[in-house]
Amino acid sequence: MKPIRVITGRAAPLDRSDVDTDQIIPASWLKRVERTGFGQGLFSEWRDDRDFVLNRPEYAGATVLVAGPNFGTGSSREHAVWALTDYGFQAVISPRFGDIFRNNSTKAGLVPVQVSPEVGRALLDAVTTDPSLEITVDIERLRIEAPAAGIEADFPLDAFTQHRLLEGLDDIGLTLRFDGEIDAYEAGRPAWLPSLTGAV
Amino acid sequence: MSTGSPAALAEKVWQRHVVRSGEGEPDLLYIDLHLVHEVTSPQAFDGLRLAGRQVRRPDLTVATMDHNVPTTALDQPLSDPVSARQMEVLAANCAEFGIRLFAMGDADQGIVHIIGPELGLTQPGMTVVCGDSHTSTHGAFGALAFGIGTSEVEHVLATQTLPQTRPKMMAVNVEGELPAGVTAKDMVLAVIGRIGTGGGIGHVIEYRGSAVRALSVEGRMTVCNMSIEAGARAGMVAPDDATFAYLEGRRHAARGAQWERALDDWRSLATDEGAHWDKEVTIDAASLVPHVTWGTNPGQVVRLDASVPSPDSFSSPAAREAAHRALSYMGLTAGTPMKQVKIDTVFIGSCTNSRIEDLRAAATVLEGKKVAPGLRALVVPGSGRVKAQAEKEGLDKVFVGAGFEWRNPGCSMCLAMNPDKLSPGERCASTSNRNFEGRQGRGGRTHLVSPAVAAATAVSGHLASPEDLS
Numbered sequence: 001m002k003p004i005r006v007i008t009g010r011a012a013p014l015d016r017s018d019v020d021t022d023q024i025i026p027a028s029w030l031k032r033v034e035r036t037g038f039g040q041g042l043f044s045e046w047r048d049d050r051d052f053v054l055n056r057p058e059y060a061g062a063t064v065l066v067a068g069p070n071f072g073t074g075s076s077r078e079h080a081v082w083a084l085t086d087y088g089f090q091a092v093i094s095p096r097f098g099d100i101f102r103n104n105s106t107k108a109g110l111v112p113v114q115v116s117p118e119v120g121r122a123l124l125d126a127v128t129t130d131p132s133l134e135i136t137v138d139i140e141r142l143r144i145e146a147p148a149a150g151i152e153a154d155f156p157l158d159a160f161t162q163h164r165l166l167e168g169l170d171d172i173g174l175t176l177r178f179d180g181e182i183d184a185y186e187a188g189r190p191a192w193l194p195s196l197t198g199a200v
Numbered sequence: 201m202s203t204g205s206p207a208a209l210a211e212k213v214w215q216r217h218v219v220r221s222g223e224g225e226p227d228l229l230y231i232d233l234h235l236v237h238e239v240t241s242p243q244a245f246d247g248l249r250l251a252g253r254q255v256r257r258p259d260l261t262v263a264t265m266d267h268n269v270p271t272t273a274l275d276q277p278l279s280d281p282v283s284a285r286q287m288e289v290l291a292a293n294c295a296e297f298g299i300r301l302f303a304m305g306d307a308d309q310g311i312v313h314i315i316g317p318e319l320g321l322t323q324p325g326m327t328v329v330c331g332d333s334h335t336s337t338h339g340a341f342g343a344l345a346f347g348i349g350t351s352e353v354e355h356v357l358a359t360q361t362l363p364q365t366r367p368k369m370m371a372v373n374v375e376g377e378l379p380a381g382v383t384a385k386d387m388v389l390a391v392i393g394r395i396g397t398g399g400g401i402g403h404v405i406e407y408r409g410s411a412v413r414a415l416s417v418e419g420r421m422t423v424c425n426m427s428i429e430a431g432a433r434a435g436m437v438a439p440d441d442a443t444f445a446y447l448e449g450r451r452h453a454a455r456g457a458q459w460e461r462a463l464d465d466w467r468s469l470a471t472d473e474g475a476h477w478d479k480e481v482t483i484d485a486a487s488l489v490p491h492v493t494w495g496t497n498p499g500q501v502v503r504l505d506a507s508v509p510s511p512d513s514f515s516s517p518a519a520r521e522a523a524h525r526a527l528s529y530m531g532l533t534a535g536t537p538m539k540q541v542k543i544d545t546v547f548i549g550s551c552t553n554s555r556i557e558d559l560r561a562a563a564t565v566l567e568g569k570k571v572a573p574g575l576r577a578l579v580v581p582g583s584g585r586v587k588a589q590a591e592k593e594g595l596d597k598v599f600v601g602a603g604f605e606w607r608n609p610g611c612s613m614c615l616a617m618n619p620d621k622l623s624p625g626e627r628c629a630s631t632s633n634r635n636f637e638g639r640q641g642r643g644g645r646t647h648l649v650s651p652a653v654a655a656a657t658a659v660s661g662h663l664a665s666p667e668d669l670s
Contacts, residue, residue, distance in 0.1 A: 016525070017518045018397055018497050022636040027615045031268065031282040033242035033289050045638050068518060070398040073431055073497075074634060075615075076333040077240065078349035096398050099433050100333060104349035158365060159224040171351070172251070175359045178220050178228060182256075182361055185219045185230050192454035192462040193232055194321050195259045196300045 001109045003168035007090045007137040009063030012053050013127040019067055020074035021101060025083040027075075038079055039086030054087075058131035066123045066135075067094045072101025072112075081108045091137045093144065095120040106161045107171060113137055113144055119153045126151060139165050206472035208369045209438050210404040213344040213469065217327050219361055226363040232326040232343075234356045235312045236263040236299065238290040239617070240331030244354035245293040256360045258298040262321060263290060265304050266311045267617050271580050271607035279619065297357075310583020310609040313337040313551040317421065318585055320450025324439035324466040329356055334551045334633065335434075336427040340420035341447070342439035342469050344404070347428065367433045368478035370403035374411040376485035381666060383561070384419035385553060385631070385650035387411065387483075388426040389491035393501040395481060400432030403479060406471060407437050411485035417446040418557045425552045426633050429498040438470040490665050492538050493635045493648040495526030500635075502538060504653060504665055510534035529637055530645050531625065538663050541647070545628040546577040546658040547640070548604075548651055550614035553631035554582030558651040559590050563598040565655035565666045571603030572661030578605040578620065580612040604658070616641045629657040 029041035046052045053059055065084065071094035072080060081104045084092065091111040105112045115123070126149035127133055136145045137155075139162060145152045157165075164171065207215070220228040234257075241263070248255070255261060268283035278284035287304065294301040302309040308319065313334055316322040322338040328345035329335060331353040338345035348362070356362055372391055392399075405427050407420070415423065420437045427435025437443075444463060447453045454462050490504040500523070502509060511523035511534065527534065532541070548554070548562050559581065571577045579599050581587035587609055590596055596606045613620040614632035622628055622644025631654050635646035647663060656664040 017522050018499075020497065020634075020636050022615075022634065022639050026638055026642070027617045028642075030239050030617065031280075031286050033246075033286055035243045035246070045642060070401075070431070073397055074333065074428070074636060076331055076335075076347035076349055078243075078331075078351060081349070096401060098431060099401055100347050100349060100428075104351065107349065107351035158226070160226055160363070171363065172253070172355050172358050175228060175355065175361055175363065178361075181220045181228070182230070182359065186360075189230075189232075190461070190465065192458040192465075193326070194323060194452035194454075196262055196321075196452075197259045 001168045001170065004090070004109060004111060004165050005140055007063060007111065008134060009090070010059070010061065010132060011064035011066050011127045011135045012059040012062040013124045014053055014065055014067040015124050015128070017068040018070045018073060021072055021077050021080040021098070022074055024072065024080035025077065030077060030079055035082060036086060038083035039088070042083040042087045061088070063088055063090045064135045064137065065089050065092045066127050067092060069095040069117065069120070071097050073098035076100045078104040078108060081105050081110050085110050093120065093123060106165060111137055111139060111165065113155045115144065115153050115155055119151065122151050206474040208471045208475040209342060209406055209436055209469055210344055210367070210369060210434070213325050213327065214366065216325070226365045228361050229327060229364050230361055231329050231356050232260060233316070233321055233328045234261045235316055235328065235330035235335070236261060236353070237267055237312050237332065238265050238286045239267045240350050241293065241353055242286065242289045243350050244357055245297070247354040248357055253358045255297040255299065255357045260360060261299045261357070263294050263299050264302040264309055264312050264315055265290060267611045267615065269304050269610040270618050271610050271612050271620060283618065307584045310586065311551045311554065311611055313425065314555060314582035314586065317341065318450070318583060320447055320453040323447060323453065323462070324443060325469050329362065333428045334425050336432070337421050337425040337551055339424040339427065339434050339436035340417060341443055342436060342466065344434055344436065346434045368403045369476065370400060370405045370432070370479040371477045371481070372405050372407050373409040373480070373482040374407065374485050375409040375482065376411055377414070378411050378485045378488060381652065382488045382490060383650040383652060384415050384422040386488055386491045388423045389493070389498065389501045389648065390483065390488050392426065392430045392498045393491065394483065395430050397429065397497050397499040398431045400427060400430040403432050404434045404436060405430070405432045407435060412437055413440065416557060417442055418555045421555070422552055426498065429633060439466045490650060490653050492653065492663055494530065494532060494538065495523065496529055496635055496637050498633065498635060498648060500526055504538055504663065506538060508532045508534050508536045508538065539668065541663045542627065542661060543629045543657050543663060544575065544626045545622060546575065546654050547613040547628055547630040547632065548578070548654050549580030549582070549612050550632035551582065552633040553651050554580060554586065556586050556589050558631065559586065559595050562651040562655035563595040565652055565669070566598050566602040566659065569602055569659045569669065571658045575658060575661055577603060577658045578607055578613070580607040581609050583609045613640050615639060629654050629663060
């Protein structure tokens with residue numbers, strides 16, 4: 001994962017609540033065995049509508065997606081995150097995220113920016129009124145700013161995830177430093193626990 | 201969660217799996233069982249290969265083919281080459297890394313959340329993960345079970361652990377006795393209707409109370425399965441004698457003295473008196489009735505004897521807007537009685553409702569009856585074992601006699617990755633878990649119901665309860 005410090009860019013408003021991951025990337029796209037190329041499938045069923053926000057030229061090139069509450073609920077498919085990043089989004093702003101989507105985002109370099117419902121509403125309105133509005137997401141200061149609209153707010157991110165994003169660290173590499181602790185834990189596991197030993 | 205203070209079931213299971221905890225870091229949790237399927241794993245195995253890593257514990261990892269598998273003829277080549285490739289890749293990955301795979305055609309193949317419990321792989325007090333959000337199903341045994349993304353799948357394959365932040369604790373108490381004809385599915389739909397699709401976000405739900413205790417283990421699986429539809433990280437039920445009786449003698453359950461040790465341990469798991477809940481909801485079981493969804497998320501649900509709600513009846517602007525959008529997608533008019541909604545297709549299946557008790561419940565309704573003219577009806581057992589058991593009991597003959605198609609196991613029309621799909625505008629009563637736009641096929645319209653309501657609906661042609669047929 002590449003380090004991410006500050007994201008500055010224009011934003012696209014997706015003024016809907018409960019955007020589940022089936023909408024972000026429909027199941028028909030999940031048959032691919034690669035990790036790339038999912039951008040074409042992003043919101044693919046909604047993109048048939050000519051007025052859908054991603055079809056509007058004034059939002060072309062947006063790097064921040066501003067959505068309603070309960071974004072990324074439902075299926076665990078990380079393909080939803082891959083679709084957003086492959087399309088060009090680097091951050092998603094919402095008052096509330098599905099837990100698995102939120103987890104997947106930080107593993108794949110997409111920043112989930114959780115704001116209050118009021119800030120979320122204000123940002124949706126501001127971006128709808130002014131498609132050229134620039135939004136800055138500062139991972140170091142955990143702050144989001146849209147100076148031209150007079151909006152600024154802090155957002156939560158645990159210190160570990162923040163550090164991982166800032167340094168671009170590989171989660172697995174971090175865990176493998178604790179190989180000894182994992183060995184020690186395994187030595188104490190009860191014998192009744194199920195195992196597929198010799199089952200192949 | 202200091203030692204000695206009252207702890208909830210989920211906290212106890214969490215605590216015993218902490219490999220390492222550091223200030224300001226998520227806990228590193230040990231994973232007892234990792235379930236793998238063809239859709240969310242190929243990129244994880246690629247990641248291992250790129251980094252030159254091995255699967256740390258192939259003996260704690262098990263794979264199945266379920267999402268893509270056709271449910272018609274298993275001996276024919278797959279009509280969809282992309283699906284075929286995904287399954288070939290899973291087979292090759294399992295062979296390369298030494299993972300037991302239940303491939304298409306294997307007698308034990310089936311939906312990942314059906315086969316784990318039926319093989320006795322899911323047990324109380326374990327941590328269970330899978331690259332699938334309905335992993336919450338396994339919480340019915342008192343396991344802490346949750347869905348993960350592909351990066352986390354790779355992490356578990358490589359390390360058998362996962363860094364996780366501690367969840368909040370939520371109690372859903374369902375007290376009293378469920379009225380006759382009200383099922384586990386109705387209970388969980390009512391819970392989701394009450395707390396909403398985001399109501400459980402950040403929380404592990406423990407289902408408690410006499411009505412939950414009275415559910416069979418399979419019913420508890422149905423309830424825990426849909427925890428994710430309320431946004432919860434997991435759902436759990438404390439293990440009890442029903443759980444132990446379900447597990448005893450299953451292929452991967454301990455035997456003899458080890459079984460006795462396991463029982464002693466499992467009996468210590470129940471939530472302590474005085475445990476802290478961050479959220480608590482209480483529901484009167486006696487007030488529950490069959491439920492059905494009217495909208496495009498599982499929180500948009502009403503009593504089967506109610507009418508399509510008016511968007512104006514919702515207090516928040518966001519809920520009103522969502523209701524307008526849902527009614528338009530679903531082709532419904534506010535005020536229409538749900539029981540007047542005409543149905544084109546009935547699907548009985550999915551990790552929510554494709555176990556033997558679900559099939560028995562549906563078959564009981566269908567005995568001696570016929571599917572309404574022009575209605576398509578299919579039943580997809582959750583696993584090869586469920587299918588074999590149903591055939592032993594003659595349920596297949598009841599289904600086929602009524603006009604249902606009797607299929608082979610898989611996820612099928614729950615998410616329409618295989619050829620079982622709705623057409624645009626087609627309306628389905630489904631025992632699955634998600635009524636999202638396009639979930640069962642582009643433009644398809646889904647009403648989530650219990651197996652008994654699905655069967656009655658198939659006969660009636662409109663949404664109906666079994667009582668409506670007499």
